[in-house]
Amino acid sequence: MSDSLRELWLRGLAFNEAAPADVLIRLLDEAAGEAGSLMCRGRDLPDAVTDAALRHPTERIRRALAHNLHVDPARLAPLASDPSGIVRAYFAGGVRGRLVPRWVRPLPDDVLATFLTAQEAGEDGKVSESDIVGELWYSRRVPRSFPRDMAGHDDPVLRLHATYQWTSLTAAQRDALLDDPDHAVRKAAREAGWVLDPEAVEARLPSEGARNRVFLLATCALSAAVVEQCFAEGEVYPPARNRHVPAGAVARLARHPDVEIRRLVATRPDLGPEAAELRQDPDEDVRMRARLQLVIRTWAECEAVRSVVDHGPDCTCPITEPPDEPSSDWYAACALSEEPVLRRVAASWPHLPAELVGTLALDDDEEVRIRLACHHPLAPPHILLDVFVTRPAHRPHLLTLPAFPRTGWTHLIGHPDPEVRALAAADPGLPEPPLQDSDDAVRRAAAANPTLTPETLETLLADPRTAEGAAANPSLPVPRMHALLDHCLNAAATPPTAARRGNANASTGPSGPGTVVVRDEQ
Secondary structure: OOHHHHHHHHHHHHOOOOOOHHHHHHOOOHHHOHHHHHHHHHOOOOHHHHHHHHOOOOHHHHHHHHOOOOOOHHHHHHHHHOOOHHHHHHHHHOOOHHHOOOOOOOOOHHHHHHHHOOOOOOOOOOOOHHHHHHHHHOOOOOOOOHHHHHOOOOOHHHHHHHHOOHHHOOHHHHHHHHOOOOHHHHHHHHHHHHHHOHHHHHHHHHHOOHHHHHHHHHHOOOOHHHHHHHHHHOOOHHHHHOOOOOHHHHHHHHOOOOHHHHHHHOOOOOOOOHHHHHOOOOOHHHHHHHHHHHHOOOHHHHHHHHHHHOOOOOOOOOOOOOOOOOOHHHHHHHHOOOOHHHHHHHHOOOOOOHHHHHHHOOOOOHHHHHHHHHHOOOOOHHHHHHHHHHOHHHHHHHOOOOOOOOOOOHHHOOOOOHHHHHHHHOOOOOOOOOOOOOOHHHHHHHHOOOOOOHHHHHHHHOOOOOHHHHHOOOOOOHHHHHHHHHHHHHHHHOOHHHHHHHHHHHHHOOOOOOOOOOOOOO
């Protein structure tokens, strides 16, 4: 057996949706090489496999499991106190880089509490507690509501962490933390409070670097003097987004000669009479945003609208839940609005009732349907299919959705795009999967089509072009899965000379159930 076939079989078995737990657990063996790590990182797992990986003595397996975004994070809670600090850091940080999905499941509160209250960072000493907490805050796995939830927690360490997200707290929570019984919490609250003190912000700005200065101007309370300086220096873009600027500055920003500034201001809920002026603005985009402002009464509503109007139909920004959401009645009104942008806003809310989802699925506006497909769990399968075919930017995200259809693709088997053909090739309704397609991914998907017979699978398993797909085929009998594993794992544990003798004997011996027949590669 060639090493290439062995690796293909192992990789295919690792992602075989019908493979039972005892098959998948065998892939955790060291002899399975990278297949076990790929499996632990890249797919949902039965509970028994998750438990085996959590207890696995090899750090590499637990580290891969820590990056799994398919298993319920609550099942992975033991990783937050894993003996290895590296494993803890991987779990805290989640997946980074190009593999990060648009939406990730947040970590449960008890897991977050374990990370934030840890007194040590693992036995290996490779990272510190602060390193792990830093990974956590950058992971997008902390719900935006978490600091508010922790502000009244019994543990002062968690109340301390709540102070670090000062602007997300309510006024009552900030007052309580300023009067907290714990000295360290009171001190942290006093130090955090400067961001909402215009004079303190003004005093601090000169010492800040350029990047941090922009952040402060966009988020902190600003004094009239600071705002005046921004106007004088032409630095008005950050204050235009800032909800804490003085009322007089908002009117000036609404009449600013730069159209980009007027666009930013046009949806603010704190606009006065100048809102009517913006609805007559020379710029069409400003006029549209100002019309939307008529239904915006809170900053939560403003942010919901901005998340749509500031982005186009191919936006792949992270999908996160805001700390405050508009009311369900507001979203329902948006769904029935004559303004396409407001219907796009409604389509982006994952809790929109089913009857309104059905209405938006028929919307004439393409972006309404795109947002519905990407954001709502009840989006009809044909909408997800259409968006996958017409909008390649959204394909990685759509493939992660539980409702994404795996059937209904047969009419697309001749599509020029191989990504589309690959999904069609795996459709069980396809009479003849295209095993000879020119594209590797299409052939692999065709070989995994569950309609293929065991006899056909035997041929495909012996062909490097289709072996991985055939091993991933859910119709592959479980005894055959174990036979493949026997062959792969035993070969990995057998010295090369003995393996060659074994292969020679196997090539002349009888074949039957449980026997892997491998063609010689030319």
